[in-house]
Amino acid sequence: MADVRLSNVDKHYGDVQALHDISLDIKDGEFVVFVGPSGCGKSTLLRSIAGLEGISGGTIEIGGKDVTAVAPSDRGVAMVFQSYALYPHMSVRDNMEFGMKINGVDKAQRRARVAEAARVLQLEDYLSRKPAHLSGGQRQRVAIGRAIVKEPEVFLFDEPLSNLDAKLRIQMRVELEALHSKLKSTMIYVTHDQVEAMTMADTIVVLNKGRVEQVGSPMDLYHSPKSAFVADFIGAPAMNFLDIAVDGGALRYAGRPVPTGRDVPEGARRLGIRPEHIGLTAPGAGMFDASIDVKEALGGESYLYATLDGGERIVIKTDGDNSTRHGDRVGLDLPPQRIHLFGADGANLTLG
Template sequence: MSGVKLTNVVKKYDSVQVIHGVNLEVDDGEFCVFVGPSGCGKSTLLRMIAGLEHTTGGKIEIGTHDVTHEDPANRGVAMVFQTYALYPHMTVEQNMGFGLKMNKSPKAETARKVAEAAAILKLEPYLDRKPKALSGGQRQRVAIGRAIVRGPEIFLFDEPLSNLDAELRVEMRVELARLHKELGTTMIYVTHDQVEAMTLADKIVVLRAGYIEQVGAPMDLYRDPDNVFVAGFIGSPAMNFLAGTVEGGRISVPGLGGRAIETSVALPAEGRAVTIGLRPQALQLSEGNSLKVDLVEQLGGVSYAYLTAATGERLVVEIKGDDDPKADSATSITFDSSTMLVFDAQTQQRLR
């Protein structure tokens, strides 16, 4: 097994630069997730590690080997794509063993490795079936099995669950977590879904416009984001943001009726604009009329109230229990100021 190290990695398409000097270390056996909005460069970075995209500048190392300009076949990686890319005329067994067959591995060895992968992925009953006779989740497991039989040092996943329905996505997340625990191999996984990132990752890499915004364990990013982008991207529902101004050593928030909030955070100069961040889970509804209730989502054990302030700013509040407000009614919120995050409105960076 091996880790991955990226040093000042750059990717350009002619004069357009899409990856900007990325530095990153993925430890041996770690499950690392690249997450970010569409177009942020996460799939490009993954394909550069795989060798499917040329690296314009910098260095990529797998284990102790510099593979920056190495052929994909010589990098010791196996990649699972968003599309299953299975051969429709082959059985599950043939699809899983095809790569080994092309490398002229002995038939007995191929059969053994396919059987081992099928056992891990619970595919033994389907080995004689063709892809058209499988569900979407089963097809994706076959694609993963094809990667397993190669015995790679690194597994690379490029949004492998995007084509599955919601129930299958949850099921496959559990399968992938179990697979990583069982194999102990380094895995790098690309997704735009922060729920997948939070539930699967040992380490999350948040990307935006070809730059790394922050790297850390899932709950570290949730509790201690460096900027507005990371704070808003990690967590479901997303963090609420309200504009404020520093006045008399406190933060005046027009969206909360001009309420002045005390904080232990080192605030900038008087009159400076700031942004406060509030998790939906940290808010409680209270008597008042500073906020209008637009909609209440009732999901069983939890509900979400969608509110609008007089300033037009929107908030989401998590409600546990049955005491849900009515749509079009007025309400207010309370919260412990220690749960509030404060950001500089101009730089978008966290104030601590």
């Protein structure tokens, strides 16, 4: 196991800068998730740590050693890709042994490492099978096993679950969390799925256009997003945003006052409220009124898609037994302590 330190890392592809002055400290044994939309630089950053991409500036340290110019095979990392990349003609055992065999590890040690990885990943009954005879989840476990037998200091995962169906993704998330608890290894995981990030990470790194937007625990990012970008990306459904006006120090939406329970910061331009924090009441009895356009009933919870009288769309998360239907008029309450205010540049002004 090892810590990972990135200092002022830049990456250029010709005239295009993919990574901008990224500095991060990842602790020994930590599960860190890089998250962000497509093209934000998360996979480029992971591949830079692995040595598969050369960086244009800055340094990368693993376990206190500067590995900026070190070959990928000598960095003490193992990478699991989106594609399983298994040899179809080889058995599970041979796939897991292959890298060690190429590196000259003796047979007895290879077998011992494979046996231990198979036990941890519950693959003991599949070692003689070919990849074609395995499910998607089993193939992904083989790919992870191939990384485990290298006994790396750091595990790197590049969207490893994106090829799996929804149910299997949930199962594999649980298995990866359990694996991290067993191995207590440093793991860096890339995904565009904020649900994966929230459920798996000790620390989330939100990337935006090659820059670090915010670093923190899942609940830190949920409760205290530093920008509208983070607030919009973290949470499902996403945070609602409303254009607001400040009149004499008071907040107004569509001409109606919005109580905030505190001084309105200068420069506030948008109000943010999460769907689960909006209360339903009778029309005329709440802060705003809205008409229900669509209801998605999911069993234990329901999502209401509504149009405010001010014309903007909003999502409300309610109990699954809520009887509200399409076309109903409702009142909405926004708890002042749950309201976020953002400036024209997207900064969260309510964080002080």
